[in-house]
Amino acid sequence: MRLSRYFLPVLRETPAEAQIASHRLMLRAGMIKQQQAGIYSWLPLGFRVLKNIERIVHEEQQRAGHIPLLMPTLQPAELWRESGRYDAYGPEMLRIRDRQDRDMLFGPTNEEMITDIFRSHVSSYKDLPLTLYHIQWKFRDEMRPRFGVMRGREFLMKDGYNFDVTKEDALHAYNRHMVSYLRTYERMGLTAIPMRADSGPIGGDDTHEFLVLAETGESEVFYDDRVTNRELGKRDIDYDDRAQVAAVCEEFTQLYARTDETHDSGIWEAEVPEEHRKVGRGIEVGQIFYFGTKYSEPMGATVQTADGATVPVHMGSHGIGVSRLVGAIIEASHDDRGIIWPEGVTPFHCGIVNLRQGDAETDAACEALYRDLQGKGLDPLYDDRDARAGEKFATMDLIGLPWRITVGPRGLKEGKVELTSRRTGDSEELTPAQAVERVAGIYAGR
Template identity: 80%
Template structure:
């Protein structure tokens, strides 16, 4: 994309309404525009990152054997009355009445609707196990929406639901989701720590939240510092292997890590003092096993091998897709702007032309732009007739991981400058060498994108 043809309404000053870093930088970088309290339009740059995060979630869910579908945002209230949650959920649920005086709601989650789909089409244990998921806009009427996309009223969420014959099978689905989430977050450049949590209005005896450590986190968290040394890496997991998934779960949950809601001071004090940590965390996902809570209430049963009929065991599993974008910025920024990890960056590399209109620099930039695109990259070419300082400031603000700077002085020696946004380190290379270096850097990202 040529910046002269792109819609990137950056701001020079910090917006007064922004209280935390991610909100401030998203507004300044032209990623979002507030339309109402807690409700945002996603402008092109923000939308690109949102779609990159969504793609990773889709890929990892399907890698784990989960099947995508799409449910509506508006739900009939009668389904929630069947489960008993319509009155219990609280004022965060936006309740409405249509022109036929039918009670409806803007879905905050989809346990009831997915259970209705299941009971309408699945009758036998032979169709199990089954996990269905979707990525869909949700609405929760927060009393005080704040912090931009971190605590908005409208948000994009992945929610998945497993249906299994037995509790053991459902707990394997739980473990499988935990593993797939760990892989998803690492691909986004995040370390999200699974922590024992409270089931809340969804319910369930087994539940873990995934939290990213950040000073602006809404939760106080207590953990053993050893957990931050764990990496999922490129290990090849067979999601159908119960033992393998259980081993990963044990590895990542055996050390103490809890939110303030479930914190046990006595257990925490058993950790060596040098490893005890108290910090803030941003919730970016949660997994639940809640057994037959919804299937019994709504008649979601299957015929077993002996001919009897039993309610299925269920769980639900959510990832805050739009919230993740804010969490990544909170975890990866500096005083100049955003620092995107390679896996979610809106553009892989920025090209800065230091002397727009000069025949040699224009030609070299065009050649680099075409070569990068032909090699599978999505570059952003700053071809504006602007001073160099303004171009550098824009690139730093929007946070692309790599920048190629092209100017007459360097080209006289057949050199361009390749700069890392994260470290600030620059290297002078021939143009083709810069392309080859970027290919090597992005090879793991492109390999993950291709499954």
């Protein structure tokens, strides 16, 4: 993309209404525009990051064998009356009446609807196990929306639902989700720690939240600091291998890590060596639940087993806050000058800064770089504006592309351009061809 033809409305001033770094930086970098309290437009740069996160979530869900579909944003009230949640849900549920006076709602979550889909089409144990998920816009009418996309009202979420014949099968689904979530967050450059949590209005016995450590997090967290060293890395996971999947879960959850809701100071003091006890704050970026037959029983989602019995299915639900992750990643990765995107989610793979726009040789070198990077399947952002170098650098730093190639007449005289890491600030002089190879190598296999 050529910046001269893009829509990147960066702001010079820090917006007064933004209290936390991610909100400030998303506004300043022209990623979002608030349309009303807690409801945002995703401007082109923000939309790119959102789509990257969505893509990673899709890929990791499907790698784990989960099947995508798409449920509508609006739901009929009847389904929620069946489960008993229509009256229980409270004023966060946006209730709507259509022109024929039917009660509807903007879905805050989809346990009822997915159970309805299941019971309409599945009746035999032979069709299980089954995990269905979707990524869709949801709405919760927060009284005080704040922190930008971190606590918005209209938000994009992945929610998935497993259907299993037995509790044991459902717990494998639970574990499978935990491992796939760990990989999902790692691909986004995040360390998200699974913590034993409280089930809230979803219900159920087993639940873990995934928290990204950040000072601006809404939850107080208590953890053994060795838990932050766990890494899934590139190890091969067979999601059908129950023992392997369970062992990974054990590895990531054996050390103490809990939110204030479930913190137990007795266990904390008895089991965590004092030098490893850490209290901090975390941003919740996902949660998994096993809730058994809580929805399948009242809603009649049953299957026939091999011996002819009719049993309600065991279910769980599993959510990732897709739009919230954009904010969480920024909270975890920024500095005074702006955002620092992890390679996995960056809106463009690298920037090209032309130090002397209009100079024939410099322009030609930039054009060649732009074309060659695209030829490698990369998506560069070329700052071809007629602007001062300082302004171009400030924009690149603000929007946080992890790599920048700087092209100027002085370097070109020696056949060189400069490749700079946004994270470290380190620069290297390279030939244009070397720079292209280097950047292509960084993104190879992603």
